[in-house]
Amino acid sequence: MTGAPPGPRTPAGAPGARGEPGAGAAPPKFAVAARAALADTGLRRGLRAGAAAVRERRSAAPEPADWEDLREAGRAIRDGALLGLDAHLEELERAVTEAGGRVHWAAGAAEARRIVTGLVRAAGAAEVVKSTSAVAREIGLNGALARAGVAVRETGFAELVAQLAEDDPEGPAPYRDRARIRELFARRLPGAAGGPPGDPAALAEAARLHLRERFLGARVAVTGANFLVAETGTVVLLESEGNARMCLTLPDTLICVAGIEKVVPAWADMEVLLQLLPRSASGAPMTPYVSSWTGVTAGDGPREFHLVLLDNGRTKALADEVGRAALRCIGCSACLDVCPVYERTGPAPYGPVRAGPIGAILTPQLRGVERAAEASLPFASTLCGACADVCPVKIDIPEVLVHLRGRVVESRRHRPVPTPELVLMRGLAWTMADPRRYEAAVRRGTRWARLMSRGGRIRRLPGLLGKWTEARDLPAPPPETFRAWWSRRHR
Numbered sequence: 001m002t003g004a005p006p007g008p009r010t011p012a013g014a015p016g017a018r019g020e021p022g023a024g025a026a027p028p029k030f031a032v033a034a035r036a037a038l039a040d041t042g043l044r045r046g047l048r049a050g051a052a053a054v055r056e057r058r059s060a061a062p063e064p065a066d067w068e069d070l071r072e073a074g075r076a077i078r079d080g081a082l083l084g085l086d087a088h089l090e091e092l093e094r095a096v097t098e099a100g101g102r103v104h105w106a107a108g109a110a111e112a113r114r115i116v117t118g119l120v121r122a123a124g125a126a127e128v129v130k131s132t133s134a135v136a137r138e139i140g141l142n143g144a145l146a147r148a149g150v151a152v153r154e155t156g157f158a159e160l161v162a163q164l165a166e167d168d169p170e171g172p173a174p175y176r177d178r179a180r181i182r183e184l185f186a187r188r189l190p191g192a193a194g195g196p197p198g199d200p201a202a203l204a205e206a207a208r209l210h211l212r213e214r215f216l217g218a219r220v221a222v223t224g225a226n227f228l229v230a231e232t233g234t235v236v237l238l239e240s241e242g243n244a245r246m247c248l249t250l251p252d253t254l255i256c257v258a259g260i261e262k263v264v265p266a267w268a269d270m271e272v273l274l275q276l277l278p279r280s281a282s283g284a285p286m287t288p289y290v291s292s293w294t295g296v297t298a299g300d301g302p303r304e305f306h307l308v309l310l311d312n313g314r315t316k317a318l319a320d321e322v323g324r325a326a327l328r329c330i331g332c333s334a335c336l337d338v339c340p341v342y343e344r345t346g347p348a349p350y351g352p353v354r355a356g357p358i359g360a361i362l363t364p365q366l367r368g369v370e371r372a373a374e375a376s377l378p379f380a381s382t383l384c385g386a387c388a389d390v391c392p393v394k395i396d397i398p399e400v401l402v403h404l405r406g407r408v409v410e411s412r413r414h415r416p417v418p419t420p421e422l423v424l425m426r427g428l429a430w431t432m433a434d435p436r437r438y439e440a441a442v443r444r445g446t447r448w449a450r451l452m453s454r455g456g457r458i459r460r461l462p463g464l465l466g467k468w469t470e471a472r473d474l475p476a477p478p479p480e481t482f483r484a485w486w487s488r489r490h491r
Helices: 035-039 041-060 067-083 085-098 109-122 134-139 141-147 157-164 178-188 200-217 243-249 267-282 314-318 323-328 334-338 356-367 372-379 386-390 397-412 420-432 435-452 463-469 482-489
Strands: 102-106 127-130 151-154 220-223 227-229 234-239 253-259 289-294 304-310
Touching: 035 041, 041 267, 041 334, 067 085, 067 267, 067 323, 085 102, 085 304, 102 109, 109 134, 109 141, 109 220, 109 253, 109 304, 127 200, 127 243, 134 141, 134 253, 134 304, 141 151, 151 157, 157 178, 157 200, 178 200, 200 243, 220 243, 227 267, 234 243, 234 267, 243 289, 314 323, 314 356, 323 356, 323 397, 334 356, 334 386, 356 372, 356 386, 356 397, 372 397, 386 397, 397 420, 420 435, 420 463
Parallel strands: 102 304, 127 151, 127 220, 220 253, 253 304
Antiparallel strands: 227 234, 234 289
């Protein structure tokens, strides 16, 4: 074992605990980051069609009679695992060690990057194969390995496409339709131009042939994990492509990077979770590939197994009685498919941790709300509640969003220079605290508002108030307020 388990020895606030990948300018807030996506009609069309297809498949699949009981059982299992997380992590470490593996504890992203880079160097590998991993993206692992001179070969289809297109390795894979992918494959993969335009089978075959050589020659593989079974030390991975299973079985060294919240106490818990996840993700009764791996077995699979357990703000989130619900997430993405905001913006504006409604409540807790990008995420929602309705483990995402909005506002109260919004709210509070001030403000505000209106609508408000009218019109106020009308009628 290296490092130390979560607790007093590895506080979430330690240097590098948040560990934003890379350096440079601070990321923009959500509304600014979303502008490019909102202007991309092809992206919006693809997102809308993709979400509609998933919803259709899910609605077409018969819902089990005991679905609500399964959801409640899933909620109880995940809550129980989180409330006893310290004991379950220690049990997991013992089980992994007894099975021939090794556990590494990482307080933050920087420490996790150092551990993985050191393990790859120790194995003498110049490249690694990597399956889709949200945690690897969260810690900026691809960039760290590249700086260490190690080539990362993505094996998930979406990530492979993004890598061939030379997209940002730390961001979500951008949406591309089949025609664009075929054109990319024709340019970057020799012999991949055959097949009808946009034929999914031809595209999959081209990716398969390209990756086969990578798998067979790989010495080190990096994966994530959907679940970690504490009683046996088992890594459980669910996927639809089979690339993660190749990563689990072919290379000599297997490195699994997972958040500490992925622990479940016992194998019996998987009976519930393996029913919830696939139905919520795609409407299917089961996932095409469910792979599990326990330690090292002579003559079968990797000769070394390393499990890197990442905190990176999770113990801090666990201490929040409302916010900790986000750690229940089992990664089904059901909330993304019903979110009206995500359907229009896609994953990029949410940052590298997680996209969609779950990202809007998880990222601010893992990274704090001091920066504008993270502070804006709890406001990237209509609070319609569709995400809570479909969540298989009953995360009340709107409740957590409102809770985090309160944290954002509270964090701004004691700044030396108050924000424009806070100045405005304080001014409104002062005005509305006195009836005479309030009535005078209403009379003057009504007069000015009617002067700015055209055809009964205010198209643009001045100054910072113009943010409100960037995407909506404001009805012009009536010539007489209700109070004035009432006073006139009851003199």
